[in-house]
Each structure stands twice: as C-alpha cells, then as structure tokens.
Amino acid sequence: MKKLENKVAIITGATSGMGLDTAKLFLSHGAKVVLTGRSQEKLDALQNELEGDFLLVKADAASLPDSKTLINQTIEKFGKIDILFLNAGIFKAAPAGQITEELFDNIYNINVKGPIFTVNEAVPHLNQGGTIIFNTSVSNVKGMPGVSVYGSSKAALRSAVRSFAAELAPRNIRVNAISPGPIETPIWSKTNLTEEQIGGFAEGVSGQVPLGRFGKGQEIANTVLFMASDDASYITGTEIPVDGGMAQV
Numbered sequence: 001m002k003k004l005e006n007k008v009a010i011i012t013g014a015t016s017g018m019g020l021d022t023a024k025l026f027l028s029h030g031a032k033v034v035l036t037g038r039s040q041e042k043l044d045a046l047q048n049e050l051e052g053d054f055l056l057v058k059a060d061a062a063s064l065p066d067s068k069t070l071i072n073q074t075i076e077k078f079g080k081i082d083i084l085f086l087n088a089g090i091f092k093a094a095p096a097g098q099i100t101e102e103l104f105d106n107i108y109n110i111n112v113k114g115p116i117f118t119v120n121e122a123v124p125h126l127n128q129g130g131t132i133i134f135n136t137s138v139s140n141v142k143g144m145p146g147v148s149v150y151g152s153s154k155a156a157l158r159s160a161v162r163s164f165a166a167e168l169a170p171r172n173i174r175v176n177a178i179s180p181g182p183i184e185t186p187i188w189s190k191t192n193l194t195e196e197q198i199g200g201f202a203e204g205v206s207g208q209v210p211l212g213r214f215g216k217g218q219e220i221a222n223t224v225l226f227m228a229s230d231d232a233s234y235i236t237g238t239e240i241p242v243d244g245g246m247a248q249v
C-alpha cells in the first residue's frame, strides 16, 4: 500500500546517503519529492536515476536565501508542503584544543542554522496535518572523543524539535527527529579525518553497538517513512533512535 499518495515532501541533502534513500522510498510511495543538494553535478546525475514526480533544487543548507528559494520553488511547482525532512548535515571531528572557529561555524551553519531557518521559511506553507522530521544523531546523547561540536549541533536540533512541536501542535503539524547511530553512507569519506582515523573511529563505534554493525540508509528511510506517514499520527516532539541499540542498551 502506498503511504504518501498526493503528499509533497522536501528532503534536504538528498544527493547521497540517507536523504537519497528516503527520497527513493518516498517516490515509491507516491509522494512528490523535492530533493536538495549543494552540488549541481550530483543533482544532474539524479535526473535519470529517479522515477516519479520530483524536483531537484540546488540549495546550500547553510544559506538563508537558498532556503527561501527552496520553499518558493516547491510552492511554485507543487503548490503545498506536507513533509519536511531536514536531513542535510556534515560530520567533522576535533578534540578540545584543536577546535577552530571555522570548524564550529561550518558545522553549526549547516547542521543547526540552516534547518531552523528552513522551518522558519516553510511554516507558513505547511499543511494542517503536515510533519517536520529532523535528522539528529546518537551523538546528541552519547559522548565521544572529538565530537563536542558535532554532537552539540545535533543536541540543538533535538531541543528545537520540542519547541517547534509545541508551537505547531495547534495546527496539527507533528515535529519529530530520527536519531541514527553509525550508518554506512558517504559521510565518512567527507570528514576531516584521515582514512586511518576513520577506520579507528568506525571500529570503536561498532564495538559500542549491541547489534554489532553499522546500519543502512534504507533502515533510516523506513523509519522516516513511518514518521512521515499517518501511521505516526499521534507522535510529536520525540526522537526515534535508529542506532542498533547504541544509546539505549
């Protein structure tokens, strides 16, 4: 059964990883999907890869004007917004003593400022019964060396979920987060760590996951679909961990 027939969904950071897996799943469930990314080349490559009714929008998640353009283009093409999945994000690590202002601003602009201002732009257009889903991280509740800036950026989103949920409940707009543990996606090849450091980090993290493995983008997409659909009609203000038990057991 198709769960998102006639729904319009925006997914930020949908040129790879969980965002792309979610976009494909949403399209297969009948949604009209707006996918964003910062690389025109990656967006162009999706033109022939995707099937269904979709729109590709070049938008830097950290840019307020781009957020405005994204919402305007969505309304122009599809006339409404039902689902907003704020997924775009970056991971970079730095231990205390090596944190630079550049690293901090880069992470916070993309992971926190961008999503909050995208909600700000989208809210007037969100349908009654609509839903917003943030992509947080296990690191918002679990301390890991080098992850203070990234982890705190995701904790900021977790907090924003509660306030937006309170604000938007009177319009029957649900606001939630999914909180992934370590997931096999291209994010790992985009960090500021060497391959050796990534290997060490991955090994250390895997050892902390009761299910003993990295998760898959598809496993995140399945959870986002649940959160976005009417199956989750009485769920708001919360965060669903999809982390193999890492922060739970």
Ligand SMILES: NC(=O)c1ccc[n+]([C@@H]2O[C@H](COP(=O)([O-])OP(=O)(O)OC[C@H]3O[C@@H](n4cnc5c(N)ncnc54)[C@H](OP(=O)(O)O)[C@@H]3O)[C@@H](O)[C@H]2O)c1
Binding pocket: 012, 013, 014, 015, 016, 017, 018, 019, 036, 037, 038, 039, 042, 059, 060, 061, 062, 087, 088, 089, 090, 091, 110, 135, 136, 137, 138, 179, 180, 181, 182, 183, 184, 185, 186, 187, 188, 190
């Ligand atoms: N993978 C994990 O283990 C893990 C765990 C917990 C949480 N998360 C969160 O999950 C989300 C998705 O990450 P992923 O693992 O699927 O990684 P990914 O494959 O790198 O996907 C991230 C997406 O966001 C895009 N993006 C990054 N910065 C952007 C910007 N400034 N403007 C527009 N788009 C931007 C990326 O585009 P480019 O290709 O151009 O970079 C890509 O399409 C992130 O918020 C991440 O923090 C990941």
